[in-house]
Amino acid sequence: MTTNNTTGTQLAGGPVWDWAAGHGPITGALSATTGAFAAATTGAATAMPPGWALAIGAAGALGHTIAGLRARNAGRTVATRAACWLLGAGWTTWAMATTPLSWTALGSLAALGVGIGTATHSTALYEEAREEEALAAAERQVAAELSADHRAIAAEWVDRIQRVCGITVRVLAVEMWPTGTGFSIDAELPPGGATYDRIAKDAPKLSADARLPHGCTATASPGIHQGRVILDVATVNVLAEERTYPTDYGPLSVLTGIPWGYRTNAEEIRTYLREQCALVVGPTGSGKTNMVHVILAGFARATDVLTWVIDLNAGSAGLPWVLPALSGQLTAPDGAPVRPGIDWLAATHEEATVMLDAVLRIARHRKTVYQDLMARANTDLLPVSPQIPQIMLVVDEGAEILTSTDRTLRQLAGKILEVIRIARAMGVRTVLTALGATGSVLGNLMIRREAKVRVALTGGETEGMDLNRMFPGSRGLRVDQAPYKGSGFLSTPETGVGVFKAWRILPDQIRDITAATAHLHPILDAPSAAAAGEAYARRWEADRTAWLHHTTGTGSDTDTAGPQPAARPGLNLSALRAERPEQEPDADADALAARLMAEIDQTFGTTDEPGTPPPPERQEQEEPPAPRRPGLNLSALRGQNEPPQHAPDAGPPWLAQAIDAIESAGAMGLKPSAVAELVGKDRKTVRAALRAAVKRGELVYRDNGPHSVYVHPDHA
Template identity: 70%
Template structure:
């Protein structure tokens, strides 16, 4: 059996809707006519109509008073009931179907409709006026608050900075954690940094809580200043990484933390590199994970990680995608695209990055010409490679031979591959001259983060953010807090989110489908080093705790084995046991040297007779980086501060003769590890951080 539904035509009645002026008047008149006709036919007493009308008038008056309607509306409703009741009583007596009765009823209906329409418009106007009055009251209250803030800070800036401002606007932050003052600077060439350098004094004068600051920055033009005042310390509380894992892009910005006004701060790394500085315990490792989480959410970035500390920075992002045998887990891709934990793997990764960049320069010329740009258009099909190097700044300044090779390749990546979509994020343990002394780092790493965690030693903020005033380490004494500056956002306080291993695992699973794949041209250029990066043999160290990267043999031993040579000079031979008599003689000689310091030290490695016809590097003196005691001397000179240390004091400390110490310190100064301050008999050696 089939049923068919016939579409209805004509007007659709909404029986739940209330009466308007027309339907209300029509309902009232037809009701009166029906009641009068029925009453006349049945002999109903006419007084009943008056009673019903009086009751209706009283009821509507009470309900209208509860609704706080206007007096004219209450009068119109009551009058309608009484007039209708009066007509009904008259019609029941004289007859409701006469022309006089029907005509008068029609007139009453038109009058009720007109009165209802008039009162409805009046009530709407009255309601709008009430709403406007409330808004004006709120505005007056806000304006009064803003005027009070403006007057207070005009007096404060005048008192602390001796500058008279004219406040243009005061914006209360939606988060309720502070406000921004937009003001005009006085004539005469006054600049905003006159106020910025008094940030700490202004904060103290305003009695702001710890972690809250008053920071001045540039306005819409050079004659205006913006003063951001934080009133609630959002840096003291710990916030977890947002659970929103929605896709991101390198063009839309990647969130790395939040400001003191609780707003997210994003970085744009298409053309620039980044530098993250933070001492031990400041939350730098957590910051690295926050950075990797942001990269994992992007659809046009592949992340390569170099961490020579057993790969600890990248392991949590890889392990969820590999089973106990090193095979990939179905449906899960690692949160990072490549992880290097040894010098050899890092060299392969850097070589692949260089080859990819150079190949892209040639292979994508037509694509760049079509897009009318000199930069490679980055997309999900041609992703950008972000190279995250944990403690990379230390690699660049290391004097170790293998580290120098990696540093050279890292600098080549930074210098050559910006247009081809290969950028770096380097981390460092301290904001010192030895770490930030490389011009390439300072010039290319325009997105900079300095995590302080309350640490003062080795945290020179002027080196990380040159030209920025008013930044002090004690403003961010909390773990994970510090300062962040980008080309889009001036250096200021910020804090990053706390991210835990279980959330890292969740992010790896949630973002698996977002990760792009390396374009075919780049993958072919990288070769097997990239293709086989997740082979079980190359990732065995992730599963075997006894086969850590730190236990790998050095490159010299590996090359010797691979080339078939077994040179005794390259073997790790155990030292011969020392007899008691030899130990006593050695101790006696050390006491003589410490007391007199005149005996020349024998060389650590006596010259070996060169084998005829061979010049083996294994037999050469490898003490180019200085004698064994130099490390202790460098630490003592750095601790001495700007006063430095005399060579004689260093000789007494290390227990060596002065001639040997002078030669070692002079060689260190030539390598840039020390600075010699010539002052005659008071000449000293000073550490570069205190020069």
């Protein structure tokens, strides 16, 4: 009976032959002697020249000697193998010259086989002992290099990894971080297919087992090859303290990386954005605006980057980098004006559209005008330099623009996606921000594919923080690992995902960076400037930056009106703000009441309560009562000659600004959405006020469906 299996056929009760196994001392000796006997017999029968056998043996000895030296075998092993070849060739030559069938020939061949087997067994034992001694020497060397503290750390973590992860590693080195905030362990994984992922997925368990402080983690990453693992263990929570942006404002390059923050080992993180886009998400209060300023600070220091910013929230992300320079508050040491910290700022849909159109024209023009340059450099990427700078397009809450259902925002979203799609090789990349790592933000394939640099600022916020979707393939990420404002997770193609924190940067430091880096900013290359046209050349002209000057006001009409009257006790009524009643604190209460009544009679002519008919003698002299004033029935306003309720209203205070803007727009007019963006009101309120202005003849409504606009009568 036979049994069939995947390796062959095995006879019941018989031996199992492994034909792939190598020769041992016995099988090797049998193979050598039988081969020599067969060669001698065949040679003697065919009258083969005996010298051939000797030549073949010498060639075999030489080949095995070379192979042994390359394999770094011991000298006795190399000599034994060469001697076996020469002895076997010598016997074959002698047997061919005489006869291989004599008892003398057969006896000497048997003796030769026993000698070959014994020598082979001896050399095998020696090689095994030599290998074990080499391993022991390597372990002794590693142990010698590790100090007593390092050996204790190594032993502790070997035991911990065995207990938590179920695998046994061999620690090769322990390196303490220069910052004194932790250490790194270089370990070798056990044979059998174990990978670093088995340790990485249990990183939270290792951190808990080691009783690390909050904010400290044990993170596993690949070693120098797939059989090694690096375990970074943070022992000091550097995320809890606030660190300001480094005061070294020296030059940077997009090719050598832009610093965005620091890891738990206190070392700065650099992002490489020559070919990658970036996505930064963070809920309100997580430090996202501060992170944007850190990013802009790095771009301001780069000598081969021009930064263009789109922020439809009144341009707030770019204002601190623009206003001090445009208002003349900053000057260079030689007295010359300072360039803004960013190269272009768009705060409205119209300006953002103009900017995106200019970016697309630049990208397409660079594809043709710089073909010779790329051919000389033998590259398909535009060689970015201070002469041909890269354009970094920073769009605050840009991910929300890409997912918006508003028609105007969808147009902007289409242009942003086109920039991401076509402009990589031509040196245009984007940095988008969002309020959360949600499915609507990360559902866009273009964002997931191009934004390889990703930041999730958590600040302890759990809602809208889908870290598994933000960092696919990562394990063990929890929001409570980064509970501090400005902290979170950062992933780059070079370093993987890990906990980090952004530096704190304040407006005073932004002003300092703007002044210190003004001379580092490159100039847009001539072909790109020609492609951008007047839209780029006139970006800082007065008519394009008029909205910036409104932000420098105090926000109150009374701030510059000089001293104000003392506040009247009680309700702050606009009808009574022009009066300044005098009250003596030490006057008698009755005298004060009488004086107040007399003052009211003198000012308003009556003190009758509502609904009280006047005396008959006054009814004949008084004019017909005025219609009742809408709103509160205030005694301070009774008897005044007020306009009727249906009289036209002058409109809200911001309407005058809106009408001026519509007049400046000329015959093109403005849409209600543009007016709402200008005055900072919602569209419903703006539309109602504009319709009322049309009824009064102050504006003209030009109905053109979705393109309807309001036009000033002078241009109608």
